[in-house]
Structures are given as C-alpha cells and as structure tokens.
Amino acid sequence: MKPLLGVVAASLLALLANAVSAQQWQSAGVSKMTAAYDPGSGAVLVDTGAGQRLVDPQVVQASVYQPPGRAYAIEDRFSATPSVAQPGYGSAAVVAPPGTVYGATPVYAGAPTYAPGMAAPNAGFAAPGYTPGYNGCAPVDPYGCGPVYGQPAPYAAPSASLFPSRPAHAEIEGRMGDPAEVLQGNLMLPFWQQQNVFWFLDLRGQYDDERAGEGNFGVARRELLSSGMITTLYAFYDIRHSAYNNNFQQGMVGFEMMTLDWEYRVNGYLPFSGAQATGLNVATLDVNNNIVVQQGLERAYFGMDAEYGFLLSRPGGQYDSEYRVFLGGYWFDTDKAGYSTIAGPRARIEGRCFDLPYLGSGSRFTYGLSYQWDDVRDSQWIASANLRIPFGAGSRAATKLSLIERRMLSALRRDEAIVTGSALSTSEQAIISSTGAVATNVATIDAGATAAADVAAAGDIVVVANNINLGATGPIALNANQFIGGRFQVHGQDTGAVATFGQQRTVSGNAGADVLQLGNNATITGLRISGGDAGIGGDNVTGFKITNNHISGGAGAGVRLQNISGGDIVGNTFVGGGTTGNGLIAATLLGLSDVRDNSFTGFASDGVRITTYNGGVFSGNSASGNGDDGFQISTYAGGNLTGNTSHNNGNDGFEVGTVNGGVISGNTAEANGDAGFDFINAVTSGSITGNLAAGNTDSGFDFDDVTGGLIRQNTARTNGVDGFQFATLTGGGIGFNTAEANADDGFQIDSFTGGVFSDNTASDNTDDGYDVTGAGGTAAGNTGSGNGANNVFP
Structure with a gap:
C-alpha cells in the first residue's frame, strides 16, 4: 500500500510540475524578449529585468496564426501613452523577435523608439492597421524563412491555466457602528484563467461583539470584455450563528459591471432555513382573562440590494489613492405573517490607497463610512477599515498594477450578513411553571380596600395588577390551592416557550396584622410585601410555596410559620426594618420542606x-x-x-x-x-x-x-x-x-x-x-x- 501511495504522490507532483512549466511561456528562442503574449491569460508578460508582471491590455491576434509568445498586435485602450514608449502602450504596437521588418528604427514617421534597457531582440511600433509578419516573413507564410536565432518547434497554446498569474490576497476588516462592532477576514483565491476570463474563490468569516458569527463561501467568474468593461457573476453559500444562538443558511447570487470610472451591481438572497426561537417570549392577559404566551421567533429574509458607484477623484500622491461614492438601496422580506419588511436607502463613500510600502504591488488600504435607514433598524452609521495583503504568484511584482488590473482584482460587494427579522408567534395557553396550573379564569386585584374580599371570592389564580395598601383591612387570607402573584414564570402549553408575566407589585399592611396568610397548597410569588406584623403568616399548613418575593419591614418577622409539615421557601429576599424582627421564624419545619436560595439581611434579631x-x-x-x-x-x-x-x-x-x-x-x-x-x-x-x-x-x-x-x-x-x-x-x-x-x-x-x-x-x-x-x-x-x-x- 505504501509503495502505491508513493507512486501516486510522485505522479501528482509530476503533473503539478508539468502544469507549472506550461505556464512558463518563454522558451529558448523567446526568453530574451522584452514582452510576450500569454494566450492562456489574455495578457502580456513584460520582462523589466528586475522581474515579471502582467498587464491587461486588449490583445488582438495577428491576421495569421503565430506561435505562443510571438507576433501579436497589442491595443491598450486603458492607459495613456507615456513619455517614454514601452510595450503595451499606444494605439498599436507589435511584440516580436528581431527580423528584417522590425528593429530599433521606427517603421513609420513619428513612431517613438524604445528607451534604453530594451536590448535586442527588440520591438518597434507598427503603423495603425498594419498586419505584422513574423521574423520578416510575409504574413501568408510565417515559417517560410529562417529565424535570426534558434526558435523552438511550434506547439499549441494552452487554453487555460490552473495556476493563474493574478495574485491571491488576504484582507482583514473592522467595522464599527450599528448594530455591532465586527471583525472580518477575507480570502480571494484565483484558481482558473482563460483568455480575459478568470475564476476565483471568495471566502469570508466574521464575528461581532454580540457573539454572532458568519461564514461566506463564494465562487466568481470575472471577464474583461473587448469594450473595456468588466463583468462578474458570483454565487455564495452563507451560514450564520445569530446572537440568539440560532443557525441560518442562505444562498446568494450577484452580477456586477465595472469600468475604470463607474460600477453597478445587484445581489439576490434566498434563505434555506425556517423560523427559530429567540427566547424573547411574551406573556399577556387576554380579553377572556387567560394568560397566553407568544413565542419570539427569528427568521432569515429573502431579498435583494443594488448600488451604483462612481469615481469621485483620483488625486494620486504617495500611495496612488482614489475616492469613490456609492448610492443604492436594499429590500428584504418574508412571506410569513407578523414580520416587518426591512427596506431603505444606502450610501457609502470610500477612500483607497494602493501599493503600500513594505506590502508590495497589489496591496491596498480601504477606509469608508456608510449610512443606511429602514423602519425596523432605523438609522445606521458604519465606519470601516480594510487592509489587503497579496500573496502567492505575482504578489511581489516590481511594478505597480495598472488601473485595469486593480479593477480586475476588486473585492465583491454584497450584504455582509444574512438579514434576519423577528416576530411573535400566535398566542397559546399559558401554564404557571411553579405549580403546573393552567392559567385560565384569572382574577386581578388593584385596590387595597377590597383586596381581601376580592381574593376570598376569586378563583384559583389571582394577579396583583397594581400596588395596594391594605391598611387596617388586612390580612389577605388565601384559600386552599390558591395562587397569588405579581411577576412569575409561565410557559406555553403547546411549545413550552418560557415567558415572564406581570410586574413585581407591592402589597403593604399595618403592623397589627399579617399582610398575607397562607392556606394549604397556596402559592405567593413575585410580590414586594411590606410591613405588617409579619409579611406572610401560616399556621398548620402544608404544601405551600413562597417564591421570589421581596419581604421587608415586618414588625415581628418577614415570614412567621408554625407547625409546618412541608412547603417551599425559595429565592426570596428578606430585609429587616422592625425593632425586634427576625427574617424567618418557624416554630416547626417538618417533612419535605425546601428552604433554598434566600437572603436575610439587616434584621434586629x-x-x-x-x-x-x-x-x-x-x-x-x-x-x-x-x-x-x-x-x-x-x-x-x-x-x-x-x-x-x-x-x-x-x-x-x-x-x-x-x-x-x-x-x-x-x-x-x-x-x-x-x-x-x-x-x-x-x-x-x-x-x-x-x-x-x-x-x-x-x-x-x-x-x-x-x-x-x-x-x-x-x-x-x-x-x-x-x-x-x-x-x-x-x-x-x-x-x-x-x-x-x-x-x-x-x-x-x-x-x-x-x-x-x-x-x-x-x-x-x-x-x-x-x-x-x-x-x-x-x-x-x-x-x-x-x-x-x-x-x-x-
């Protein structure tokens, strides 16, 4: 098995070496040329002596076939003619080996000659419209005469390359503003190039200060058209972990058109995931006096965005900078009821500095400020900074990238995160979590003068809806199995969604009587109980629950119990205030009593x-x-x-x-x-x-x-x-x-x-x-x- 693996590995290495060597278009006969066309990438390889780099002119082949790296007419529509002529500039030029037709002497009046350093074999300029020959041979017979020096045998030009010359790059980006601060990393990885078309992977990951994260995995096809326009078609798979601990997936596709001065793009988004719970559930009292629960839900939206951008200025300077403005909008929605449409305008201004010191050709620093507004998220200002660092083949070119090269390597623009919205589900019947009782036929009390009578006449569930002072009318004596509460936990009968109902209301009384008195299996929860001889009293009762109350100021005790054979006192806060009071007085605690997680502070005794x-x-x-x-x-x-x-x-x-x-x-x-x-x-x-x-x-x-x-x-x-x-x-x-x-x-x-x-x-x-x-x-x-x-x- 191991020898077989070795053979396979050696074969793969050989294939890799052959693929790399196929990229070395210069052979023994053309290696001294100052420029050579690569039909695989649709670009010209320029040898400056210090290193090689690619330029992106529009390339028009000669009227007859020429072997790779031989005679081609080159028309560069994107760069002005420099003061010193170079290959790839001007309205028409020819890159070819030396011969009787081509040399240092211009072939038409006014044509510039090459600057020093472009040693023979050299190239000259041809008159516009001139069809070049090859080594002085007529176009009809490019092989009819011998070369000045040795040429390799003709071979077929590669149609594509798995090792494109465009450099890969990594980016790190930070964004500050609404709704969160975000740190993001990007990778752009070209993997296939054919003529003026190249394909690349776009991989992104981000994490924000709300503990949400996202990964974007994209592939794109970008083409430089003969008109000078760049088009890009791209698609992404996205996965997001939201701040509510939910996971969402979506697909997106986009299309963009760019020139040196303007750009337009449109993106569409389609989620693959349904609604998920947020935990932000709501409990309310409906018109039938039932407590109901609505579950908080989060859902990914489908939608689109589009923008138009234009060059504002290109001042140049030390870092060869430019400024661009973008105007657009977005629309996201769902076909499910209860969710709000997220739509509005968006604007962005960006500054870019290219070819940074120490980071090489192709590096850039981008900074910007964006604004967007919609009914759901309101105004959002976002400041961003992005640093790009090239790596791999072509990342250390000795000369700067041309303007069109920079555009060909522009980052894809899209919404940075899966857009989600939240809503509440339809109502479902609530269950009181501490007792398991179905919260129907709920009575409410909000007046101290009648509170004791109202509770005596009420059913099993009583909600204190307002702060009440019993005065001399206390205590409120609970019936057996009766529940009284202000703020307490419930859950949905169908989904189990947990929610908190009500508010912690205050019930107070005079020192001559207890504020509340327990009955068998009674529950007192989620109240602020103040004053009284005791805040809560109970004698010879069992199965009671006193939970999550704030009990203070009792003259004798916060809670006074006698002959108790079982009950729970859990999660309460006892605060002193009386001159001789105790927090909890229990003459006898028997059986399965549970006294847990309470605090007792500041009592005189x-x-x-x-x-x-x-x-x-x-x-x-x-x-x-x-x-x-x-x-x-x-x-x-x-x-x-x-x-x-x-x-x-x-x-x-x-x-x-x-x-x-x-x-x-x-x-x-x-x-x-x-x-x-x-x-x-x-x-x-x-x-x-x-x-x-x-x-x-x-x-x-x-x-x-x-x-x-x-x-x-x-x-x-x-x-x-x-x-x-x-x-x-x-x-x-x-x-x-x-x-x-x-x-x-x-x-x-x-x-x-x-x-x-x-x-x-x-x-x-x-x-x-x-x-x-x-x-x-x-x-x-x-x-x-x-x-x-x-x-x-x-």
Whole structure:
C-alpha cells in the first residue's frame, strides 16, 4: 500500500510540475524578449529585468496564426501613452523577435523608439492597421524563412491555466457602528484563467461583539470584455450563528459591471432555513382573562440590494489613492405573517490607497463610512477599515498594477450578513411553571380596600395588577390551592416557550396584622410585601410555596410559620426594618420542606430562627448584618443544612442547639461577632463535615457536649479565640479537621473521656496546637506545626 501511495504522490507532483512549466511561456528562442503574449491569460508578460508582471491590455491576434509568445498586435485602450514608449502602450504596437521588418528604427514617421534597457531582440511600433509578419516573413507564410536565432518547434497554446498569474490576497476588516462592532477576514483565491476570463474563490468569516458569527463561501467568474468593461457573476453559500444562538443558511447570487470610472451591481438572497426561537417570549392577559404566551421567533429574509458607484477623484500622491461614492438601496422580506419588511436607502463613500510600502504591488488600504435607514433598524452609521495583503504568484511584482488590473482584482460587494427579522408567534395557553396550573379564569386585584374580599371570592389564580395598601383591612387570607402573584414564570402549553408575566407589585399592611396568610397548597410569588406584623403568616399548613418575593419591614418577622409539615421557601429576599424582627421564624419545619436560595439581611434579631428542623433541605441561603445570629436552630433532628453562608452578624454565624441527626455540611461562617458555629447543646448523632469558620470574634467551632456523630474535614482559620473548642468529648468521631492561625488554641478539649480524635492538623495558632484535658478516648495521627506550644496531641 505504501509503495502505491508513493507512486501516486510522485505522479501528482509530476503533473503539478508539468502544469507549472506550461505556464512558463518563454522558451529558448523567446526568453530574451522584452514582452510576450500569454494566450492562456489574455495578457502580456513584460520582462523589466528586475522581474515579471502582467498587464491587461486588449490583445488582438495577428491576421495569421503565430506561435505562443510571438507576433501579436497589442491595443491598450486603458492607459495613456507615456513619455517614454514601452510595450503595451499606444494605439498599436507589435511584440516580436528581431527580423528584417522590425528593429530599433521606427517603421513609420513619428513612431517613438524604445528607451534604453530594451536590448535586442527588440520591438518597434507598427503603423495603425498594419498586419505584422513574423521574423520578416510575409504574413501568408510565417515559417517560410529562417529565424535570426534558434526558435523552438511550434506547439499549441494552452487554453487555460490552473495556476493563474493574478495574485491571491488576504484582507482583514473592522467595522464599527450599528448594530455591532465586527471583525472580518477575507480570502480571494484565483484558481482558473482563460483568455480575459478568470475564476476565483471568495471566502469570508466574521464575528461581532454580540457573539454572532458568519461564514461566506463564494465562487466568481470575472471577464474583461473587448469594450473595456468588466463583468462578474458570483454565487455564495452563507451560514450564520445569530446572537440568539440560532443557525441560518442562505444562498446568494450577484452580477456586477465595472469600468475604470463607474460600477453597478445587484445581489439576490434566498434563505434555506425556517423560523427559530429567540427566547424573547411574551406573556399577556387576554380579553377572556387567560394568560397566553407568544413565542419570539427569528427568521432569515429573502431579498435583494443594488448600488451604483462612481469615481469621485483620483488625486494620486504617495500611495496612488482614489475616492469613490456609492448610492443604492436594499429590500428584504418574508412571506410569513407578523414580520416587518426591512427596506431603505444606502450610501457609502470610500477612500483607497494602493501599493503600500513594505506590502508590495497589489496591496491596498480601504477606509469608508456608510449610512443606511429602514423602519425596523432605523438609522445606521458604519465606519470601516480594510487592509489587503497579496500573496502567492505575482504578489511581489516590481511594478505597480495598472488601473485595469486593480479593477480586475476588486473585492465583491454584497450584504455582509444574512438579514434576519423577528416576530411573535400566535398566542397559546399559558401554564404557571411553579405549580403546573393552567392559567385560565384569572382574577386581578388593584385596590387595597377590597383586596381581601376580592381574593376570598376569586378563583384559583389571582394577579396583583397594581400596588395596594391594605391598611387596617388586612390580612389577605388565601384559600386552599390558591395562587397569588405579581411577576412569575409561565410557559406555553403547546411549545413550552418560557415567558415572564406581570410586574413585581407591592402589597403593604399595618403592623397589627399579617399582610398575607397562607392556606394549604397556596402559592405567593413575585410580590414586594411590606410591613405588617409579619409579611406572610401560616399556621398548620402544608404544601405551600413562597417564591421570589421581596419581604421587608415586618414588625415581628418577614415570614412567621408554625407547625409546618412541608412547603417551599425559595429565592426570596428578606430585609429587616422592625425593632425586634427576625427574617424567618418557624416554630416547626417538618417533612419535605425546601428552604433554598434566600437572603436575610439587616434584621434586629436573627436572620432565621427555627425551633425544630427535622426534614427537608436548607441550602444556599445567606444571612448578613443581622443583630443577633445569622441562623439559629434550636433542635436539628434531620434533613440537610448545606451550602449556607453567614457573615457579619452580631452574634453567632450558626447557632445550633441539640443535634441528633441530619447533615450539616459545606457551610461558611465569616466575621461574625461571636462564634462561627456554636453548638450550644449536645451533639449525639448526625454529620458535621466540610464547613469553614474564618475571622469570627470568638471560636470557629464551639461544641458543648459531643457524645456521638461525625465531625470531619472542617476548617477553622484566623478566629479570635480557638479554632475548635469542646467542653466535653465522650463519643463520636473527630477527624481530618484543620485549625490554623487562630488567636488562641487550635483545638481545645476541656474533658476528653471518649470517642476517637484522629488525623487532625493544627498549625500557626498563637497558643497551643492541642490543649487537651483528659485521655479517656482514642487519639491517633494528629499533627501540628508553628503553634505557640503543644504541636503534638498530648
């Protein structure tokens, strides 16, 4: 297999070498010529001695066939005759080997001679209309006489080239303005040339500051006509990743005509992709008192654009510059209902500097300013800058490109991105996401004086449509299974499109009564609840939901609950204001309670005060700036107290009474006025693991009596007294804990009579690493370093 691959590779290399050699039109007999015509590219190869380059004159063959690189009449209609005659200039000229007819002496009166440097063999000018011979032979018999020096055997001229002489180039472009800032890269890659026609690939990629990107993959055919006009036909495949994380595809075709002074182009665009969701969905209350959802959609448009451009001036100067103006318009639309037509005028002015220092012939810098307007996007100003750098064959020509060469290498102009529009779908019935209830027969309340009665008489769904003050008419007592909300999430019954309905309205009341009272399976969501004795009260209820509310200013508590056997308190913000208030007071939280992602700030007493907690999840909550404890739980008998944070409270970060079950893990207590974690009664079972106490005024962890359970992998750092303090240790397992840089002892055990104390670490504490009284338990693997004393467990 490997030898076969080698043969194939060698064959391909040989074909490639032959293709390249076919491009070297000069043979032994013509290599000294100062100019030679290439019938494959329809151009003249000029040898200046310093290098070779192509010019693009109009080439008219002699009346009889001449071998490649021999006698041709050349008519250049695009360049003025220079002061010193050169090949390719003037109304008529002949490029040929020396002979009896052609030489340095002009063949007609007034014809200029070649400048020095064009050594023999040379070429002269022929009178307009003159039909040249070949090496002095008559046109009817170009091979009838011998050449002055050796000529190769005639061979057929190549009809096309896979290695065109026009240089490829790369561009980098930046655009600033509406609707986004864009960075774009372009590649123009000529790949086929035949007479005055060449084909090229146009590859583009862009990315903008709205995280949208696009790729354009095009192919173009450009031709220089005998009239001097350039025409281009091109097609692109486009793919775009929009700012809404959607992918769109389209095809486009375009046609342009150019001369040296003006240009016109028209482009058409056809999308291949349908509508896609944007996530910008809308929920409203319809005339039948149903909440409905309309899905936000994005769709690629079909359309067209066209422009006419003309040369404003060509001042020349150091960088051979020019200025052009373009005027045009665009129209994009879709046949789907609800979308707006995008159409309007467009104008652009550009400045171009050619053949830049250090970047070679064919390089250019383009800068411009464009303006467009339509009803959808309004006025858009865009400033742009583009740098072109040639590479590959012909990219380092010693002389500048002619004007017509520059035009032949002009960039294709088209809309830079797939045009998309947005609309809303038809309405569909909404489902309240937190409860799963179908949002029909919705009641609204907007007056405080009748709010309590209106809610009592309403159905299962109540929307607060305005800010209301209950005054002395409160509380609003919710019926069983009743929902009341201001701002909340819904989703479409058919599509599942998620939307937010309503606004977070304020419901306030006097201190003599609660503002809202829970019923079984009731929901309070998306409200600002202010004042009252408690913002929300509930007694002996189950299955309730208190979610995404802002609760403040309660005289006694933000939320006060008693004898609760299950419910959710999620995503609320509790803010103090009363003189003795707590954020959350719960006499008993039982069963499957979920208290999660709430914040408790600025209460005169505790952020959270729970008498008995024996089930459910208490997670992701934070307490800060409260006058007493951040979290206080008198009896912790089960459930998961995880991932909570307590900092800058006046007393303990976490104060826990009796622990006889459950998990306390991953919590953080920092910079509190007393202990970080204060276990004021016995720990008999359960798990206390992975917690952090740092920078607290008293000890990091303060245990009264440990008789069982696991206390492992906790860290106490930079606390004002001990890292860990145990009044009595009679059982349980204390292991893999770390105490470092505390102001007193790392570990202090006043009475060690049982249990296992192993693999703990004490380092850099001011006093003892281990200050232990008693030796009734088991100790092993404890280490210390850098402490004031007792680096080793006694």
